[in-house]
Amino acid sequence: xxxxxxxxxxxxxxxxxxxxxxxxxxxxxxxxxxxxxxxxxxxxxxxxxxxxxxxxxxxxxxxxxxxxxxxxxxxxxxxxxxxxxxxxxxxxxxxxxxxxxxxxxxxxxxxxxx
Amino acid sequence: xxxxxxxxxxxxxxxxxxxxxxxxxxxxxxxxxxxxxxxxxxxxxxxxxxxxxxxxxxxxxxxxxxxxxxxxxxxxxxxxxxxxxxxxxxxxxxxxxxxxxxxxxxxxxxxxxxx
Numbered sequence: 343x344x345x346x347x348x349x350x351x352x353x354x355x356x357x358x359x360x361x362x363x364x365x366x367x368x369x370x371x372x373x374x375x376x377x378x379x380x381x382x383x384x385x386x387x388x389x390x391x392x393x394x395x396x397x398x399x400x401x402x403x404x405x406x407x408x409x410x411x412x413x414x415x416x417x418x419x420x421x422x423x424x425x426x427x428x429x430x431x432x433x434x435x436x437x438x439x440x441x442x443x444x445x446x447x448x449x450x451x452x453x454x455x456x
Numbered sequence: 457x458x459x460x461x462x463x464x465x466x467x468x469x470x471x472x473x474x475x476x477x478x479x480x481x482x483x484x485x486x487x488x489x490x491x492x493x494x495x496x497x498x499x500x501x502x503x504x505x506x507x508x509x510x511x512x513x514x515x516x517x518x519x520x521x522x523x524x525x526x527x528x529x530x531x532x533x534x535x536x537x538x539x540x541x542x543x544x545x546x547x548x549x550x551x552x553x554x555x556x557x558x559x560x561x562x563x564x565x566x567x568x569x570x571x
Contacts, residue, residue: 348499373557382563384545384547385500385547385559387558433500444502447492449499
C-alpha cells in the first residue's frame, strides 16, 4: 500500500494521560499536514511540515500538543494531559510540491478520552 | 479568516438523479479548491482539484466548477448511484498571508442515494 498510513487507528485513553499518534506519508512527499475533525464538522487545520521544518501551527494547537517530523519522513503528534474535548478524529495528509497540489489523506486516528 | 459553507447539509435522492452540491467561500484569494469524499468513520478521498486559473474539472460522472470572483464552486454528480452515498467536503487553499499551507473545509453535504 503506497498511501498515507496512520497508527493507531483507534485510541481510548483516560483523561490526563498522554497519547502519541504516528503518520507515514506517501514516499517522497515533502509536505505533511495534521488536521482534527469532530463529529459533524469539517477537518480543521492543526499544523504542517515542509520536509522536517514545522512551518505553521494553528491556534487550536495548545501547549499540550506537539508535532515532530524528524528527518522529513514520518511524523508524530503527541497530546499531553488529554482532556475530553480532545476526543476527535486526527487526520494526516501529505503532498508533493509547493502547496498548490492535491493533499492525500490517511484513514485517521480516532481518539476517545474518557 | 476564510470561511467555507456547503449547501445543502444533507441530501437524500433516488438512484439515477443528477445532483448539484454547492460550496461558497468568503475570501476569493485562493490557490485552489478541492472536493473530497468521506465515508463514515474513514479518511478523505480526493475527487477533484481545481486550480484558481481553471473554471472546471471533470472525472467520470463528476464535474466541478469554480467561479473564484463570486466565491462559489459546484460539484455535479451525474446519474447518481447508491455507492455515491457519503459526505462530500469542499476545501480551499489560501493564496496569501501566513496560511499558505492549510486547507479550509466546509462542514460537508451528507448524500444518501437509495435504490
